[in-house]
Amino acid sequence: MTSVKKPETHDAIVIGSGITGGWAAKELAEKGLKVLVLEAGRPIVPEQDYAEHVPVYEVKFRGMTDRKQQLKTQPIQRMCYACDEWAGKFFINDLEHPYTSDPGKPFAWIRGRQVGGRSIMWGRQSYRWSDLDFEANLKDGIAVDWPIRYADIAPWYDYVEDFAGISGQAESLAQLPDGHFLPPMEMNCAEVAVKEAVASRYGRERVMTIGRAAVLTRTHNGRAACHYCGPCHRGCITRSYFSSVNATLPAAEKTGRMTLRPFSVVHSLIFDSQTRRVTGVRVIDSQTKKALEFQGKIIFLCASTIESARILLNSATPEFSNGLANSSGQVGKNLMDHIMGGGAAGEIPGFTDRIQTGNRPNGIYVPRFKNVSNKEKGFLRGYGFQGGAARRRWTRGIDESGFGVGLKESLRGYGPWEMNFHGFGECLPSEDNFVEIDKDHVDAWGIPTLKIHCAYGKNEEALLNDMAIEASEMLAAAGARNIEPFRQKNPPGLAIHEMGTARMGRDPKTSVLNAHNQAHDVKNLFMTDGACMASTACVNPSLTYMALTARACDYAVSELKKGEL
């Protein structure tokens, strides 16, 4: 290059615009900082990109997806249910973003690179963690103790819930604290029957509640209530579910202090060995392929669990030869994902003259009931069930036989009520599960890729078995017929709750981040995505990422003002 241009300087640089990057952008900008948000992918224009109301007969393969194209360019992404014929464009092209895993140990790395990241296609389930989760590592003597407890994060759950809008039902359960809820969505006939049967069989030990979802059940902060079209992962023109595009980025934009730069693939961070601070970010513009640099006083690394670790590992310096902020050696270690796919399905008799109207973008939830008040012999920790009941229409005809007028008349109506429980179980941290830089392979922008080493262990397998047994028992308690237990063998990654890789902890020797998501080694570097998690709990993590982000932003700005960063 012939011309030397002084890099742009910003108060804060946020890397990533997904669920945590969006929150960091909003919080930092609202607190008066000039914020640059670097997003690797393209911009999203809801009026053009959202596709939730496009009828099935307007998509070419009628919902069966362009299989040949997908097998070529999205062989991994297509494993995710949301990578469908409408929303497949929100998932990456696997050819551009390669990685390797060990033989016989596949890892499904599901990614979205666009403004909003995976917050566009996320499942919207929003649960608070409890001290059962934050104390677990300490009590079991596993990995490192969380440096925070529920009391530290509770006000921040309040704060993010009030902005995002979470619908749900208060249940007064210690293991799943109540939040500031919008009105709950209704359960349907069969779900109410199962809920009552579960209550009479198990009392308060097992409670079936409506899912707590980041979907509005009434107008909230200028966003409209849900209109129950159903497929949120294709977008939402009324902004009724929470995403960066629908909620946090517009709030950041409103301050006039945010610059959002799409097509900005972060290569690595720039470290100043004199000040021991990060001073900026090396970026490759994905359209021009040019290398650029941006300077910032503080950096929020919110690129997603595995990607954030990759950026640190690709930012090695003479001081940090095995990756920036990695004096502990823990960057990239302890990769975890919820174990998913154990459960059962069955028919709930009755209510055949009644239906549900409206496509509820939410299911039911059974909070963890194992190792809560008693101790299991077969495994540590536990799992929760998501699920729900529905009456299928024509799709049930595919697996039946018959043809003609009789078949057509039968399929015009509704089948029996079918109820299912799908478990999501806690995954224990293990140093055997980790990512490392693969110097021999680069992505479409010339950046070294990752080798992912990850497999579920014995504890996770035991949880999976138990899910199938307990789900069947609960269905039996509800008088279900044709109960079918299942135990799917899903690769880790597919629950898309990947966590770990830069854990929080009390000791800089054994953890990467402190109690405020600040790197022990680099004071002006913060990480608030799933990388920070010291354990996985069994509940969905996004609400916790949001709360941790808002909390870390508050701390970072106050430290910045005190001149500590």
Next chain:
Amino acid sequence: MQRREALRLMGGASVFSVLSTDWLGASLHAQMAQKAPGTLQALTPAQNDIVVAMSEVIIPATSTPGAKGAKVNEFIDLIMAEWATDQEKAAFLEGLGEAERRAKELFGHGFAAASAEEQAAIVQRFDEELDVYRENENKEWSGFWELKTALPFFEQMRRLTLVGYYTSEIGQQQELKVEIIPGALHGCVPEGTEVKQ
């Protein structure tokens, strides 16, 4: 995206009481009308005739149009041309040939030219064979939900007819009366209840 732009301009929750299905339908009809009529990509005209006839036996016209009216054959042609594996396509085309052979053997003329009763008799036989196949065959699934063996002809034919019909505009709007934007959720109401917003 005219429809979506209109939604945006109308703004907020009130949209859904204003949004009549007539208006939605009109906008869709306008889009559908722009599509060129289907020309066959994978099926020969003779094979297409069998598909048209057999799909109509599976989902016949009643008070609403059947598979023929919903142009299920065009969908099946697309799937064979651009979606199916070579193995699946070969099994499907071989099955059409088998239907033709059976019609000639039993009735002395091809499937498409057979009477409704004759066609139903042949489909009945395929349907019974499918039941037997399902009871005996241990379908092998590879890691990520791909069936390793090609499905037998009638499993494909029946499945694609149902998908092609019920995901068509006729299937969705006339037969199932699917509402894309229900506007409200009611968990347990008598069948036939109008959605109250």
